[in-house]
Amino acid sequence: MKYIAILISALMLSGCFDGDSSQSKQYLGKLTFKKNCAQCHGVQGEGLNKDWKKRQANGMFPPPPLNGTAHTWHHSPESLMNTIDNGGVKLGGWMPAFKDQLNTTEKQAVLDYIYDLWPEEIQQKYNSRFK
Ligand code: HEC
Numbered sequence: 706m707k708y709i710a711i712l713i714s715a716l717m718l719s720g721c722f723d724g725d726s727s728q729s730k731q732y733l734g735k736l737t738f739k740k741n742c743a744q745c746h747g748v749q750g751e752g753l754n755k756d757w758k759k760r761q762a763n764g765m766f767p768p769p770p771l772n773g774t775a776h777t778w779h780h781s782p783e784s785l786m787n788t789i790d791n792g793g794v795k796l797g798g799w800m801p802a803f804k805d806q807l808n809t810t811e812k813q814a815v816l817d818y819i820y821d822l823w824p825e826e827i828q829q830k831y832n833s834r835f836k
Pocket of ligand 1: 775
């Protein structure tokens, strides 16, 4: 009887840990985004400048919204990860590189956070194209 009780509590515990780990990843994504990305892209990825298609006075484009209203969702997960890693400088932009600032878990959590910002309809299109 005692063993069964232990077994059951072990199962329940592992179940709890599963739930916790996806929740804590969500939290990590939000926190990492807030700390590193929100100053340019907005806390909800809404962008800070609604004219993101228009060059600024310095000839550069403003940071685009990431919340599904711009074209973030046209890019594969690999390509988005590449932007996070390397930024935009090599491509003539000015987004900083995060390769050495964030670890793999943080970067994946941030990418998941961005995906979660998209409306369901866009997530579905994205899934059928890339997942
Ligand atoms: C200093 C401002 C700045 C910060 C900080 C910044 N970005 Fe950007 N981001 C940009 C700009 C500007 C662009 C457009 C390309 C360029 O000019 O480099 C961009 C483009 C992107 C794109 C491509 C969007 C698309 O629609 O194709 C993604 C994805 C992205 N950023 C994610 C992030 C994430 C995630 C972070 C935080 C880890 C972050 N950015 C931090 C300025 C920034």
